[in-house]
Amino acid sequence: MRYAVYFTPAHDHPLTMAAAEWLGRDAFSGADLPQAPVEGFDAASLADLTADPRRYGFHATLKAPFALKEGVTEDDLLSAFDEACATHSAFDIPSVxxxxxxxxxxxxxxxxxxMLDAFAASMVEAFEPLRAPLSEADIARRNPERMSEGQRQHLLKWGYPYVFEEFRFHMTLTGPVPEDQAPAMAEALHRHFQAFNGCPVSIDGLALFSEPERGAPFIVHSRQPLAAPTNG
Incomplete structure (x- = not known):
């Protein structure tokens, strides 16, 4: 079993539902969904190009997938999750x-x-005491030889290369797209997500995702709201 701390909007948020339709999967229920037809892509090609984010579910990574270290229980993780939600206030990304x-x-x-970068950094640190060290195989799967020195050091220390100064908030919508298909994919995405492009997104909760076994689809274990924003 692995866990991950992600941001995703609530299950009934219009962005969550649009993303589930795009990816062909609802990470809250675990149900597979029919993908709407997309101009320029047949059904098999679209399914292939969205396979990676479909397995993980619609999210932005805050604490990348990790196993619990020896002696740490799921109850310990849930307690840390509750504390993180209670001690961090909701805020908005002005535009995505x-x-x-x-x-x-x-x-x-x-x-x-x-504010977003500081929030993400705090999540990396908050859950680190619960994380089991990466195995040699885990490290090798990340292809550290292709990383910068800073990214390699983050991978070894924090279990993920893209943290702190390497962090970039993103909610993944495709896997790798061949160069010749990128313009059509960009157009399709802008059509599908036009209601959200240029609009704010509220970072109003945390989601704990779980992966029952390596390679299995991730599913939302629980989602909790962050504390109410403070005034002033």
């Missing part, structure tokens, strides 16, 4: 947009946010 990050597409903030 569809963007290509390397070979894949994601929904990302339109502008950098120090």
């Amino acid at each position: 947009t569809i963007s290509r990050i390397g070979p894949f597409f994601a929904l990302v903030p339109s502008e950098p946010s120090e």
Whole structure:
């Protein structure tokens, strides 16, 4: 069993439902859904291009998937999760947009946010005491030889290379898209998510996802609201 601390909107939020329709899976129920037809892609191609994010469920990574270290129980994790939700206040990302990050597409903030980056860093640190060390096989799967020195150090220390100064909030919508298909994919994504492009997203809760066994689809174990925003 592995767990991950992610952000995803509530199960009945319009963005969650639009993403579930796009990916062909509802991470809250675990149910597979029919993917709506997308111009320029047959059903098999679309399913293949969205396979990676479909397995993980619609989310933004805060604490990447981890196993619990020896002596730590799920109850310990749930207690830490409750505390994180109670001690961090909700806030808004003022605007999000569809963007290509390397070979894949994601929904990302339109502008950098120090508040968002600090929140993500605090989640990395808060759950670190519960995380089992990565195995040699886990490290090798990440292809550390392709990383910068800073990313390799983060992988070894924190279990994930893209934390702190390497962090970039993103809600993944595709796997790698071939260069010749990228323009059509960008157009399809802008059509499907046009109601959200350029709009705010409220970071109003945390979601604990679980992976029952390696390679299995992740599912939402629980989602809790963050504390109410403070005034002033």
